[in-house]
Amino acid sequence: MEKRQVSEFNSELKLRGFNVFQIEKDGAATKTYSRKDFYKICMTTGRSKIHYSDRSFDHEGTILFFGNPHIPYSWETISSVYQGYTILFSEEFWQTSERADSLQQSPLFKIGGTPVLEIDEEKRLFLERIFNKMIEEQQSDYAHKDDLIRNYIHLILHESMKLQPAERNKQQKNAASRLTSVFLELLERQFPIETADKPLRLRTAQDYADNLAVHVNYLNRSVKEITGKSTTSHISERIVTEAKALLQHTDWNVSEIAHSLGFDYSTYFNNFFKKQTGSTPKAIRATAV
Structure with missing residues (x-):
């Protein structure tokens, strides 16, 4: 021109x-x-x-x-x-x-x-x-x-x-995936419980959301979208896994284990454990070799 x-x-x-x-x-x-x-x-x-x-x-x-x-x-x-x-x-x-x-x-x-x-x-x-x-x-x-x-x-x-939604969805999914990875890593870092006098610091979805500086609803949506399970389910399953390990591999009594996992009363822990596993803490301990 x-x-x-x-x-x-x-x-x-x-x-x-x-x-x-x-x-x-x-x-x-x-x-x-x-x-x-x-x-x-x-x-x-x-x-x-x-x-x-x-x-x-x-x-x-x-x-x-x-x-x-x-x-x-x-x-x-x-x-x-x-x-x-x-x-x-x-x-x-x-x-x-x-x-x-x-x-x-x-x-x-x-x-x-x-x-x-x-x-x-x-x-x-x-x-x-x-x-x-x-x-x-x-x-x-x-x-x-x-x-x-x-x-x-x-x-x-x-x-x-x-044409934008596909791109936005991709970005949102990537963001959800990153947040979920950080959440799962943070969850795993809470364990193992080393001593009975230092109880579990993060126990609820809100606790994790506060620690990650995100809204609890956003954390829940992200974790559910990526894993298919709720934030609370992941936390509960990991607490149960740790509870079984403590019951089978330590001589701590049930009250000490309950306290170490963040439960104020052993009855709360017993009810939680039975709801999650269908068994009692004492029954699990009895199966320990």
């Missing part, structure tokens, strides 16, 4: 508040375009590397990219054949819409979000039609074409956010 053409391109963009174009027909536009005061939605097919804030994304195939003018980014085109569509639009153009939300709070544009989405062929064809509709309206004399363009942008954003 020549210098004069670049100037005209930027002038039209500033005047209208948006500009939509097809990359394969004007391939230099995205390479020479350097203004950072406009949001960008770009659908491209080919191989590219996008540097976005402190992260880099290397993709091959069709992607959707969401550029936020408040976040520094750069784009490297690696493919020799590269095509797609781009729309650039200003915050002022977007906020004219009565239903406009802050773009900086959008999961697609916000800092810390994922600015790149992989697109399958069916979705590519659908979005291609939307971009072509925007190009058609941009060239028309229709009095309300700005509203139509904003509606098309809304549609692209909503279609894109439909």
Whole structure:
């Protein structure tokens, strides 16, 4: 794109508040375009590397990219054949819409979000039609074409956010897995019980949640999702395992064992143990060799 053409391109963009174009027909536009005061939605097919804030994304195939003018980014085109569509639009153009939300709070544009989405062929064809509709309206004399363009942008954003749950679920599952691992490691570190005069410090799901600085409901959901068992079940099973070891391999009386496992009264311990095992502590001790 020549210098004069670049100037005209930027002038039209500033005047209208948006500009939509097809990359394969004007391939230099995205390479020479350097203004950072406009949001960008770009659908491209080919191989590219996008540097976005402190992260880099290397993709091959069709992607959707969401550029936020408040976040520094750069784009490297690696493919020799590269095509797609781009729309650039200003915050002022977007906020004219009565239903406009802050773009900086959008999961697609916000800092810390994922600015790149992989697109399958069916979705590519659908979005291609939307971009072509925007190009058609941009060239028309229709009095309300700005509203139509904003509606098309809304549609692209909503279609894109439909692709987000899988990514969010993956991130949530990874977070749940990490929390569950930390919980199980912390649980195991409470054992073995070395002396009867130092009772078990963490006995309830709330105790573990407090220690891990998370809400107990979040801990319970995470552990249940990853292991299929509740936090309380894991704690109870581990206490029972330790109780059996103490009954079989120490000479502590039942009251001492109950106290060491955090029970205020031996009757509480007896009831808990029988509920969990179907047997009494004395019966288990009697089986010790």
